[in-house]
Amino acid sequence: MKLTDAPFALSANALPLDVRAFRDEDANRWEHFVQGCPQASFFHRIGWREIYEQVFGHSTHYLLAQRDGEVAGVLPLVELRSWLFGHSLVSLPFAAYGGAAAVDADTVRALHARAVELARELDVEFLELRNTVAREPDWPRQDLYVDFRRELQADVDANLLAIPRKQRAMVRKGIQRGLRSEIDADVRRFSELYADNQHRHGSPAQSPRYFEALKRVFGDDCEVLVVTDPQGAPVSGVLSFYFRDEVLPYYAGDLPAARDLAANDFKYWELMRRACERGIRVFDYGRSKRGTGSFDFKKNWGFEPTPLHYEYALFKRESIPQNNPSNPKYQRAIELWRRLPRPVVDFVGPRLARHLG
Numbered sequence: 001m002k003l004t005d006a007p008f009a010l011s012a013n014a015l016p017l018d019v020r021a022f023r024d025e026d027a028n029r030w031e032h033f034v035q036g037c038p039q040a041s042f043f044h045r046i047g048w049r050e051i052y053e054q055v056f057g058h059s060t061h062y063l064l065a066q067r068d069g070e071v072a073g074v075l076p077l078v079e080l081r082s083w084l085f086g087h088s089l090v091s092l093p094f095a096a097y098g099g100a101a102a103v104d105a106d107t108v109r110a111l112h113a114r115a116v117e118l119a120r121e122l123d124v125e126f127l128e129l130r131n132t133v134a135r136e137p138d139w140p141r142q143d144l145y146v147d148f149r150r151e152l153q154a155d156v157d158a159n160l161l162a163i164p165r166k167q168r169a170m171v172r173k174g175i176q177r178g179l180r181s182e183i184d185a186d187v188r189r190f191s192e193l194y195a196d197n198q199h200r201h202g203s204p205a206q207s208p209r210y211f212e213a214l215k216r217v218f219g220d221d222c223e224v225l226v227v228t229d230p231q232g233a234p235v236s237g238v239l240s241f242y243f244r245d246e247v248l249p250y251y252a253g254d255l256p257a258a259r260d261l262a263a264n265d266f267k268y269w270e271l272m273r274r275a276c277e278r279g280i281r282v283f284d285y286g287r288s289k290r291g292t293g294s295f296d297f298k299k300n301w302g303f304e305p306t307p308l309h310y311e312y313a314l315f316k317r318e319s320i321p322q323n324n325p326s327n328p329k330y331q332r333a334i335e336l337w338r339r340l341p342r343p344v345v346d347f348v349g350p351r352l353a354r355h356l357g
Contacts, residue, residue, distance in 0.1 A: 015068045017107060019114045022049075022062035022074075030064065033071040033101075035244065040101035041132075042243035043092050044076060047217040052078050052093075055213045056354045061089065061122075063114055065107045073102025075111040079122060082355035085321060089119045090128045094356075096147065096250075096287040096308070098130035108135060116313055126321065127313040134309045140320050142312070146305035148285035148298040156276050160269070164302045167265055174266025178230035181270035183223060187211040190224045190237040194253030199345050202334030207350035211239060211251070225274075227267045229257070236263040238271060246282040247275040268301070 022030065027046050034040040052058045058078050065073035076098065080088045092098035100111040112135070119127040134141065153159050160168060184190060191208040198205035214222045218241070226237040236254035240247055249271055258264055272283055285303050288294040299305070312320050337345065 017065055017067050017072060017110050019063055019065045019110050022064050026064055029071050030062075030074055033074060037074075037101045037103070039132075040074075041095075041097040042221075042241045042246075042248060043095035043097050044074060044101050045218070045243075048076065048092065048095075050217055051210070051213055055210050058093070058354075061118055063111055063118075065102065065111055067107075072104070073100055073107035073111055075100040075115060077115060077118070079124070080355070084352075084355050086125045087123070088126050088128060088321075089115070089122060089124045091115075091130060095130060096145070096248075097132055099132070099135070099311075100129075112136065119313060119315060123315075125314075125316040127315075128321075129311045131309045131311055134311070136311045136313075139311045139313055142310045142320050143307050144289055145287045145308040145310065146290060146295070147287050147308050148303035148305055150283055150285075150303050152272065152276050152281055152283050154276070156273055159272055159276055162302060163269070164300065167300050167302075170262045170265035171269040174227075174262040174269075177261050179235075179261060179263055179266045180228050180232075181267065181274075182226050182228060183274075184226050184237075187215060187224055187239070189226050189234045190239055190251075190253065192253075193226070193234060193237040193255065194239075194251055195342075195346060195349075196255060197253035198349070199340075199342060200256070200338065202336075202338040204337070204345070204349035204352040204356065206251075206353050210350070214239070225267065225271055227258075227263045227270070229261060229263075235261060236267045238267055240271060242280070245280055246284050247271065247280045248284040248286055250286055264297075 030046045034044045034046070049060050049062060052060050058080060061077040061079060063075040063077065064071065075091060077089050077091050078093050080090055080093055082088075090098070100108045102108045102111065112129075115127060115129070129135070132147070153162065160171070163171065187208055191211055195205040215224070221242045223240050223242065224237065225240065226234045229235050236258040237252065238249045239251040240249045249268065252267075254264055275283065285298045285301070287308060288298060288305075295305070314320075
């Protein structure tokens, strides 16, 4: 079942619902619930709590809802204190999806109510829930982002033929150019490709330490695929997450040479091919902002956009924050970042990136 079309069940009974803060001893129960809840995503996994706290140094406020001793819902929240973007409570930063994952609408309402209380207690400027479906009709909502998802066919060749002709030709071009894909056990080659790409686009890059932590915490569910040219040099790479029967390519990077080699089309085809061969049934191309090259690229692959509903409770603001590169106010900073030397951005970038969310 898709994340965006999973219906809520009706409350099975009138047993009281208890919403409380997550405790360390809840980890296994939380993870078990997330693995089975249709509304949950990879970003709801409990391992992210360690990432947020130990890699980024952010405070987490994970909420657990119980009914008769059984987990009925979860809502992971992260407190961000950013000199760039202010003080907020977000579910979830650095993630495409967040919000509550629950067995019924009553549990969602209870988790939302506690989140609003918590936001007031923490005195944040706003609460942001990155929902895949609209849940709070009276809250301001930002529809800037969309998601691209498609079910894979069981046959590898059928998936290749499902790619529109122009992009399929690019995949074949990459094959003809002698490109190869490799699964890396570490993040070294990928981190360099990613950092180079981020610099060219004028955005601070996450640190290699972050990617190393993702590999350590999530193990085989976090995979690095690198594309090499005929001489064996890495030209493009992607870090993907696996969750249940889905694969989500989430972080990507490349060198300028990748374009002429058709390395990026080849890269995503190789990820799709490998996922199909291991029985994965959903290819989640991830979120993109409307009006961007990433949006157009995924549309050209034959994927249709589905709106994401980022909903906000505003406490010390009059409007939704526009903390994204599309905001014209950041264009000068983006151009400046592109001109800075790599040693400078490699040192400063991760210190800025932890505040971007």
